Amino acid sequence: MSTQTVLTSYIQQEFVRGRKELQPHDDLLNTGILNSLGILKLVSFIEDRFDIQIPDEDIVFENFQSIHSLSEYLESR
């Protein structure tokens, strides 16, 4: 499964919960899909699922704004 698919599936399941069909470029932060705790939970999931450590300095708006931006960030590592 691609990184984007894994992320979409997780965010859809944990945060959206069937309210809408998530698109890769949907704004996760400004629409309230991800709040402060949501970002922290998502970071935990990513680290466990992909067996990586996300440096604190990479937990920024630009990387978490959408599934697309997050996928791009993860694939660049």
Next chain:
Amino acid sequence: MIRRLLLLNGLAIIAVVLNHAIGWGYTAMFWWTDRYAAVTVPNYAQIGSFDYYLLRTIEQLVIFAVPAFLFVSGFFMAIATNRSRANVAWALIGARIRGLAIPYLLWSILIFVVMFLEGQRQSATGYLRLLITGRTAPPYYFVPLLIQLYLLSPLLVPAARKNWKLLLIFTAIIQLCIRTLSYLNIIGALPLALRPLMVLTPGWFFPGHLFWFAAGIVIGFNLDSLKLILARTKWMLLAFALILFALGMVEWEMILRASSEPWIAPAQTLLDNLYAASFILTFLAFSDAKIPFASQLGEWGSRSFGIYLAHALVLQLTARAIAVLAPSLLSQQLLFQAILIIPGLAIPLLLMSLANTEKSPVRPYFQYLFG
């Protein structure tokens, strides 16, 4: 270190439930004494007893909780501010406020229904006042408070970027002034000229808590520098936390004596605030230390808002049920606290689990119920 914030939230929500269970412990100790002893109420004979100091010790220990929540919320504002923008987007602030306000409103309405069934009636203005000031339930002041802080974010975020030292000093001074007013009021030494300023001191109003949120934003923007400082000072911070905890216990006894009252409702003091700051920084400084049940704590941390919303009603109903069905338990504080805390945490978590199952009809509305 950022993952540590989820654990801090988990610890903080346990602390919140403990703190409010202790409130019911005081109720049992002072106002429900006639249900298990032949006395009139209020009865303060148990002040100075083992049970009283048990409650006081836990109460002092967990006083970091609200500062921790506000700190994490402020930190998130720093994360959520685009590097290329000078300020946080109003769309994001709106989303955060909606995420808080809708569940808060729904749970408040539920509590209004319970109040109504108990014969407590309010006018429309009365209900509105309860909502705006967070007085629907004792813990609910936090939501109006956090909404105000989010609305202040467009001022705080640029200030944190441009001159974080000035921001921290300014917000610390404001908070110190509020604490001073509270001190003077408690011990009956508030000058007449300063009495009008007491309108600034309620828990739901931002001045008394501004520093924590601002500190979260500042640290969010300066995390690398903070890590270096924390690495050098972690044992000192731990020592401060322990000392300030002990001093906070002594301070409250002195305040109680100075007030000439047999008992006064808990109020935050300057030493409490210093302890909370030390606790939070110590927790972050020891970010490599393994915490038991970390995964569970993190899970509870991610569900902290839902637990926060639901636990108040659970504690209230459980305490009142015990008072009616098994009043002798009210005199067994250790047991009473355990009986409160377990459902206080478990029932909100159960409700959230049930609401989140695949076949649950309320699953699409989970965010509106539990945040």
